[in-house]
Amino acid sequence: MSDADRIFKDSIYEQIARVGRAVAHPRRLELLDLLCQAPMTVEQLAQKSALPIGSASQHLQHLKAARLVIADRQGTYMRYRLKDDLSCSLLHTLKTVAEQYYAEMRVITEDFLMDHQNLQAVSITDIQTRGADDSLTLVDVRPVEEYKAGHWPGAISIPLEALADRLMELPVDHTIVAYCRGPYCLLSLHAVKTLQREGFHAVRLIEGVSDWRARGLPIVLGDAPLK
Amino acid sequence: MSDADRIFKDSIYEQIARVGRAVAHPRRLELLDLLCQAPMTVEQLAQKSALPIGSASQHLQHLKAARLVIADRQGTYMRYRLKDDLSCSLLHTLKTVAEQYYAEMRVITEDFLMDHQNLQAVSITDIQTRGADDSLTLVDVRPVEEYKAGHWPGAISIPLEALADRLMELPVDHTIVAYCRGPYCLLSLHAVKTLQREGFHAVRLIEGVSDWRARGLPIVLGDAPLK
DNA sequence: CAGATATTCCATTGATCAATAGAAAGGTAT
DNA sequence: ATACCTTTCTATTGATCAATGGAATATCTG
Numbered sequence: 001m002s003d004a005d006r007i008f009k010d011s012i013y014e015q016i017a018r019v020g021r022a023v024a025h026p027r028r029l030e031l032l033d034l035l036c037q038a039p040m041t042v043e044q045l046a047q048k049s050a051l052p053i054g055s056a057s058q059h060l061q062h063l064k065a066a067r068l069v070i071a072d073r074q075g076t077y078m079r080y081r082l083k084d085d086l087s088c089s090l091l092h093t094l095k096t097v098a099e100q101y102y103a104e105m106r107v108i109t110e111d112f113l114m115d116h117q118n119l120q121a122v123s124i125t126d127i128q129t130r131g132a133d134d135s136l137t138l139v140d141v142r143p144v145e146e147y148k149a150g151h152w153p154g155a156i157s158i159p160l161e162a163l164a165d166r167l168m169e170l171p172v173d174h175t176i177v178a179y180c181r182g183p184y185c186l187l188s189l190h191a192v193k194t195l196q197r198e199g200f201h202a203v204r205l206i207e208g209v210s211d212w213r214a215r216g217l218p219i220v221l222g223d224a225p226l227k
Numbered sequence: 228m229s230d231a232d233r234i235f236k237d238s239i240y241e242q243i244a245r246v247g248r249a250v251a252h253p254r255r256l257e258l259l260d261l262l263c264q265a266p267m268t269v270e271q272l273a274q275k276s277a278l279p280i281g282s283a284s285q286h287l288q289h290l291k292a293a294r295l296v297i298a299d300r301q302g303t304y305m306r307y308r309l310k311d312d313l314s315c316s317l318l319h320t321l322k323t324v325a326e327q328y329y330a331e332m333r334v335i336t337e338d339f340l341m342d343h344q345n346l347q348a349v350s351i352t353d354i355q356t357r358g359a360d361d362s363l364t365l366v367d368v369r370p371v372e373e374y375k376a377g378h379w380p381g382a383i384s385i386p387l388e389a390l391a392d393r394l395m396e397l398p399v400d401h402t403i404v405a406y407c408r409g410p411y412c413l414l415s416l417h418a419v420k421t422l423q424r425e426g427f428h429a430v431r432l433i434e435g436v437s438d439w440r441a442r443g444l445p446i447v448l449g450d451a452p453l454k
Numbered sequence: 455c456a457g458a459t460a461t462t463c464c465a466t467t468g469a470t471c472a473a474t475a476g477a478a479a480g481g482t483a484t
Numbered sequence: 485a486t487a488c489c490t491t492t493c494t495a496t497t498g499a500t501c502a503a504t505g506g507a508a509t510a511t512c513t514g
Binding site for chain 2: 001004005006008009010011012013014015016017018019020021022023024025026027029030033050066067068083086087089090093094095096097098100101102104105108109112115184186
């Protein structure tokens, strides 16, 4: 093989490695995961990922340099968002590999859930099969901005923080299905605990919006009529 | 959010980042790409990627630790292979992101191909549409082991090294379609140049076996009858 | 234009990772 | 058992990356 050939290959693999390096840090993955939910400012991202603003900004710069996300100014805020759904698919692929290849993922999840008994979880396919059944109420417990940026058809928005004050909006005779950002987001878990404490029959939906997005399932934008 | 919640999330993202770190280095991507073709020994991998044995071994350890590949001893040789096709899909996703998001990929490829004029390239869909047309001969110019580990149905195996000596096996009135490991492998490029110099009408197939594998297209194993 | 706010830049420190060469380990064959 | 071969381990050096805090920049408001 000639020198020119070698240089060509090195350049190509170097470009692919740019993608790899961008997703080689846990904090950046968390930020990317959040951006799969909705566009957000640095401040929001830092708060939701429990990062100092400076660090969050630096990691976002890194993601921007790898062009997985783009940033645009909105007044004094800087708003970051995914370049497109391919970034979301990339993260989804990485999660799938980790879930398939690392038994640690199961162990970590199971160990954690041991502390939270009585938490029934359902999958989106379960919901779809008993779709005709009308005794389910789907609740999106993420912050409202994320709901507006895309939510499951028919779901109503009650952010976890407001849940305790808005229980009267929920039908007592229904099964309440709470969902959030995905299997590793804990909003729906806490929602279900609250609901059960208040006497509702509540279950947790495993998947989140980004999982549906990566799979090409339908997502509704904007406000939806409350039931 | 409680401390336990934060520890859980950190652990989960740390696991996902293991995947990211494994693919964050150009040399490891090249090794993974090679393993998408066929299982190989450390020596073969080192030779094909122009790496010192020690470095190749170290990078393979890294891939093994991330469980994208597995190793088993065969006599004095150590044979590495992909864990399964999911590793291949992972690499395919990374390539797709790089191709979609980085104009540099196009620039590098175009600059390189400037030095190689008269190189017509066809896609696998082109081949499939004119499938009924019988005037095509598909040639797999990779090393025989890789051909045996999976090749396009109907393709014959003539490794690039043997091509000059085996021209008589090719029909002069056909269009010869050469393929190799993928768009960034240069074996088919050199094959087409050789064939053209010898008076054949030859074109390069853009995709390689790993691209078909990642897409779930049919692949034939073992020796195939020569035409 | 001054003051307030959000974000980025910069410089420093510590940590992790890559490349290399030579020694060691595991396996085969005589 | 010895010699030989392939691969891995170990240690060192240099390079890159992450975290942090404080200064600088950009925008909006009064």
